[in-house]
Amino acid sequence: MDERKIRVVVAKPGLDGHDRGAKVVARALRDAGMEVIYTGLRQTAEQIVETVLQEDADAVGISILSGAHTFYFTKIIDMLREKDAGDVIVFGGGVIPDSDIPGLIEAGAGAVFGPGTPTTVCVEWLEGAVAKKRAKE
Amino acid sequence: MNKEYTEAKARFEAGVMKTLQKNKERKETFSTGGGLPLERLYGPDMTEGTDYVKEVGFPGEYPFTRGVQSTMFRGRFWTMRQYAGFASAEESNERYRYLLASGTTGLSVAFDLPTQIGYDSDDPMAQGECGKVGVAIDSLKDMEILFDKIPLDKVSTSMTINAPASVLLAMYICVGEKQGVPMSALSGTIQNDILKEYIARGTYIFPPKPSMRLITDIFEFCSQNVPKWNTISISGYHIREAGSTAAQEVAFTLADGIAYVEAARSKGLDPNVFGERLSFFFNAHNDFLEEVAKFRAARRMWAKIMKERFGVTNPKAQMLRFHTQTGGSTLTAQQPENNIVRVTMQALSAVLGGTQSLHTNSMDEALALPSEKSVMIALRTQQIIAYESGVTNTVDPLAGSYVVESLTNEIEEKAFEYIQQIDEMGGMLTAIEKGYVQKHIQDAAYEFQRAVESKENVVVGVNKFQIEEKNKDMKLLTVDASVGERQIKKLQELKASRDNVAVSNALDAIRSAALNESQNLMPLIIDAVRVYATEGEICGVLRGVFGEYTENIVL
Amino acid sequence: MAVDTLLEKALGGDIRSIARIISLIENDNPEKDALLKRVYPMTGKAIVLGITGSPGAGKSTLTDKVIEHFRRQGKKVGVIAVDPSSPFSGGAILADRIRMQRHTGDSGVYIRSMGTRGSLGGLSRGTRESVILLDACGYDVIIIETVGVGQSEVDIIKIADTVCLVLVPGMGDDIQIMKAGIMEIANVFAINKADKPGVDRVAAEVRLMLDLVKDRPWVPPVHLTVAENGTGIEELVASIASHSVFLKSNPDGVRREWRRLAFEVEEILLQHITRMTEKSWNAYKTDEVMELLLSRKSNPYAVAEDVLRKIIPGTRVV
Numbered sequence A: 001m002d003e004r005k006i007r008v009v010v011a012k013p014g015l016d017g018h019d020r021g022a023k024v025v026a027r028a029l030r031d032a033g034m035e036v037i038y039t040g041l042r043q044t045a046e047q048i049v050e051t052v053l054q055e056d057a058d059a060v061g062i063s064i065l066s067g068a069h070t071f072y073f074t075k076i077i078d079m080l081r082e083k084d085a086g087d088v089i090v091f092g093g094g095v096i097p098d099s100d101i102p103g104l105i106e107a108g109a110g111a112v113f114g115p116g117t118p119t120t121v122c123v124e125w126l127e128g129a130v131a132k133k134r135a136k137e
Numbered sequence B: 001m002n003k004e005y006t007e008a009k010a011r012f013e014a015g016v017m018k019t020l021q022k023n024k025e026r027k028e029t030f031s032t033g034g035g036l037p038l039e040r041l042y043g044p045d046m047t048e049g050t051d052y053v054k055e056v057g058f059p060g061e062y063p064f065t066r067g068v069q070s071t072m073f074r075g076r077f078w079t080m081r082q083y084a085g086f087a088s089a090e091e092s093n094e095r096y097r098y099l100l101a102s103g104t105t106g107l108s109v110a111f112d113l114p115t116q117i118g119y120d121s122d123d124p125m126a127q128g129e130c131g132k133v134g135v136a137i138d139s140l141k142d143m144e145i146l147f148d149k150i151p152l153d154k155v156s157t158s159m160t161i162n163a164p165a166s167v168l169l170a171m172y173i174c175v176g177e178k179q180g181v182p183m184s185a186l187s188g189t190i191q192n193d194i195l196k197e198y199i200a201r202g203t204y205i206f207p208p209k210p211s212m213r214l215i216t217d218i219f220e221f222c223s224q225n226v227p228k229w230n231t232i233s234i235s236g237y238h239i240r241e242a243g244s245t246a247a248q249e250v251a252f253t254l255a256d257g258i259a260y261v262e263a264a265r266s267k268g269l270d271p272n273v274f275g276e277r278l279s280f281f282f283n284a285h286n287d288f289l290e291e292v293a294k295f296r297a298a299r300r301m302w303a304k305i306m307k308e309r310f311g312v313t314n315p316k317a318q319m320l321r322f323h324t325q326t327g328g329s330t331l332t333a334q335q336p337e338n339n340i341v342r343v344t345m346q347a348l349s350a351v352l353g354g355t356q357s358l359h360t361n362s363m364d365e366a367l368a369l370p371s372e373k374s375v376m377i378a379l380r381t382q383q384i385i386a387y388e389s390g391v392t393n394t395v396d397p398l399a400g401s402y403v404v405e406s407l408t409n410e411i412e413e414k415a416f417e418y419i420q421q422i423d424e425m426g427g428m429l430t431a432i433e434k435g436y437v438q439k440h441i442q443d444a445a446y447e448f449q450r451a452v453e454s455k456e457n458v459v460v461g462v463n464k465f466q467i468e469e470k471n472k473d474m475k476l477l478t479v480d481a482s483v484g485e486r487q488i489k490k491l492q493e494l495k496a497s498r499d500n501v502a503v504s505n506a507l508d509a510i511r512s513a514a515l516n517e518s519q520n521l522m523p524l525i526i527d528a529v530r531v532y533a534t535e536g537e538i539c540g541v542l543r544g545v546f547g548e549y550t551e552n553i554v555l
Numbered sequence C: 001m002a003v004d005t006l007l008e009k010a011l012g013g014d015i016r017s018i019a020r021i022i023s024l025i026e027n028d029n030p031e032k033d034a035l036l037k038r039v040y041p042m043t044g045k046a047i048v049l050g051i052t053g054s055p056g057a058g059k060s061t062l063t064d065k066v067i068e069h070f071r072r073q074g075k076k077v078g079v080i081a082v083d084p085s086s087p088f089s090g091g092a093i094l095a096d097r098i099r100m101q102r103h104t105g106d107s108g109v110y111i112r113s114m115g116t117r118g119s120l121g122g123l124s125r126g127t128r129e130s131v132i133l134l135d136a137c138g139y140d141v142i143i144i145e146t147v148g149v150g151q152s153e154v155d156i157i158k159i160a161d162t163v164c165l166v167l168v169p170g171m172g173d174d175i176q177i178m179k180a181g182i183m184e185i186a187n188v189f190a191i192n193k194a195d196k197p198g199v200d201r202v203a204a205e206v207r208l209m210l211d212l213v214k215d216r217p218w219v220p221p222v223h224l225t226v227a228e229n230g231t232g233i234e235e236l237v238a239s240i241a242s243h244s245v246f247l248k249s250n251p252d253g254v255r256r257e258w259r260r261l262a263f264e265v266e267e268i269l270l271q272h273i274t275r276m277t278e279k280s281w282n283a284y285k286t287d288e289v290m291e292l293l294l295s296r297k298s299n300p301y302a303v304a305e306d307v308l309r310k311i312i313p314g315t316r317v318v
């Protein structure tokens, strides 16, 4: 009966209040059979990282439309590494200029999805990434 | 309907049946963007039951279905008001003067998130966010710069500020003072609509009860001292952007309105008086006919609510006056130029719906804050509708259209159903606490997303007619990353040079007044702002007394 | 990572290791029983508090305030917050912790969200065993927030030392219905949202109902609370504390502990039997067998008997 569900934290860092996308994605992940821990708005990087650890999440999805993406992505990735949790998949989406995406990927983000992305694409990507991660364990 | 009509219709329908056997229609059933079913054809039989004088009437007269003025745009056009603001007060001041020079007729200030949530730029919570999505205002100093060389007796200013609305209004009043403009001469709007922040927009600070008190304090203060000020802009815009349908937008907005009127009444204020200063804010989405109908329905419903529910007799207090913004969430990152077309249709629906002021979104909406060039096109869109389209030369031109009148009725009916459910629950505050409103919006948002993904809804350039787009050659606005540091330096200088004793006395006065519900906080906040207490300091004191709100998630 | 190292680190207070072991428990990992057997002797120190009540009653908000209270006393607090899993997809949105997020930075608080994963009693499959782990890891107080319950989700009583039932005004006649099942399990009542009209009526109704049990050694106290601002929490927590004392000092308390232990054994038995039968059935379930069933040449009783005999020779179903 050992079935491992995918556990994913969906987080809204900083003061950004745009949560339509985060909630839509959270629901889509739920409907794909995942357990989604939704943090709500106004989370600090510390809170998000701590949540990921306490919840033993496979991944953390960051949704950000306020322009503070570089700040938060890099901070969260760095803090996870510091806490010996560099294996946690970091991904996300929102209004993020194309030109900023390579920087986020280089910092360690797995994928960044912009406006208009079908949620099925996000779901499939995450399923693939988790499978790869688990294969390595 | 007469026999001739009935027979003609039967004949027509028989013909349609034949056609359908040969050529099926594109879909089994048709509906509006908001899910209201649409008939193949609307005719006089569909609006037969509508009593023209009672339900539609004449513009400028109850129930205001056809508009709030008798001559509408033959008199003067709507206010063209572009929402703008970024970085620091200096940059935004420059942008405002550019906009005024290009022919905007009113200002609309966008604040950055720390300002909207009551944090100074040096607060740890503000890290990475200063000046990013609006202008950073920490103290009266910044506000003085923001309106430098802009005469406050000549422009009307709308400020999108909610939880800390009192503080920003106080700053505006003080800037007026310094320019020699008395508060009685100031005109403009503060959004000041906390309920939709809990529902859809997210810049709340305090829990509902003290928040409602701050709002009614403003109502009271302004009715005595700032009579030309719109003390609230009850907003459906954000509710719609969060994913609601058109009918939900109207229903939840008017239900918020009801909650404000009730709160003000229980403070002893007269809705015949403060009712005149209530203004509204709606969205213009793509489904053209439904949107026009929505504006008309909203006007009629509010007039009925004010008259029948609250016994308001002053016609000015029965009128729903509203600002409109085109629907940001309909705009795509893909093939951004297409957005110009979407915005044009949406703006036209707002004009045909009888809006009092309008913001047209820019084509780079889904990419970044608008660049100067795209703002110009957006503004020109309004001007072309005003001056070239001809729709402004007769009042409410779509009235009497069978489909528009039918949809107006249907939106009203549907929206009143929601309002009734909210009433039964005990009002909007309880409905929010139960997550009722949020749940309906999120369900609609998710349904929309799924319909796009299944291609049941076509979004041009996104799920149909896509093209390969290599680096979109658009110049995007980038915000100078040093704003935060500059603001922090300004704050340090301010705190070193102001009268800190006066500040701490003023803050103490706010603290004790906050504990006493019968005291109006507004004058004390003005006193504090005048001696350069910062926004974060004032909100910090109120946080201490009122506590903070935690959102209610129902997914 | 080897389970042993994980356990060592968990017992040393490493959050991520605790979290990982809880996942092993939730996923019914074959190694978890041995692990739990090992730590069991270290348990029995924690106060296990169940917070239950209808959806939206304020359980999470109350939990947040109770955490705050115990933290002020310097106690380490573990929280397990259960939300329903979707019966269709098996997925879940776990959002209770939103109301407790201010404690995330506090190393003395561990919060874990769980989906029910098909469990019907208001808890999740891993709840009971996760409590064992947290107890062993030195959490002084373990709070379990159940899913928003109707009448039948009463498993919490099998795990918690003290059950706090959260009621709210405006429930109208529901309280009549609730009497039947759920009211029976409460050791402490919190009438929450006492800032709203109708509290007194609910409180009166509950007290009236409790009159019927006033001869019992423990009569559940009734408290009015406003979880949003902390009003009434001190009194509530005081009652929780006296219930703990009561359990230790009264024969009723001992009986309760017996019941709980018996339940634990039953659970473990059931789990193992389920696992064994599943394994055996999966091995037996060939296309041939299914064909035979389909054509009614065989029947489910006979098949079940065969499957069982592979586990326990000589058993009979009928």
Ligand code: B12
Pocket: A010, A015, A016, A017, A018, A019, A020, A021, A022, A024, A025, A060, A061, A062, A063, A064, A065, A066, A067, A091, A092, A093, A094, A095, A113, A114, A115, A116, A117, A118, A119, A122, B110, B111, B112, B113, B132, B133, B134, B160, B200, B201, B202, B203, B237, B238, B241, B242, B327, B328, B329, B330, B331, B332, B364, B365, B366, B367, B368, B369, B370, B449
């Ligand atoms: C809707 C909207 C709002 C609504 C938000 C309602 C809500 N509750 O969410 C309202 C009207 C309240 C609003 C307000 C504001 N907004 Co706004 N808003 C938008 C808008 C138009 C659409 C966003 C949206 O919801 N789209 C629909 C959803 C489904 O798409 P999405 O969020 O992009 O999500 C998709 C992907 O990005 C991705 N994704 C997103 N998150 C995640 C997470 C994970 C884990 C994954 C895998 C994928 C993923 O998948 C989703 C599905 O495809 C955008 C512009 C645009 N067209 O994108 C501006 C925009 C984001 N807003 C903007 C601004 C400035 C504001 C304000 C700050 C303005 C102000 N100064 O007051 C306010 C304040 C809001 C706040 N509290 O933070 C700017 C941001 C500028 C920037 N980043 O540089 C934008 C870009 C508009 C603009 N060009 O100016 N807004």
Ligand SMILES: Nc1nc2c(ncn2[C@@H]2O[C@H](COP(=O)(O)OP(=O)(O)OP(=O)(O)O)[C@@H](O)[C@H]2O)c(=O)[nH]1
Pocket: B432, B433, B434, B552, C053, C054, C055, C056, C057, C058, C059, C060, C061, C062, C096, C099, C147, C148, C192, C193, C194, C195, C196, C225, C226, C227, C228, C229
């Ligand atoms: N007025 C009032 N509202 C409260 C009080 N306590 C909680 N709430 C509100 O009630 C709603 C639900 O609170 P939660 O704590 O999430 O309730 P819950 O029982 O955990 O809900 P579920 O886990 O979804 O079953 C929120 O809007 C809270 O703000 C209170 O004492 N008074």
Ligand SMILES: [Mg+2]
Pocket: C059, C060, C061, C095, C096, C145
């Ligand atoms: Mg809860």
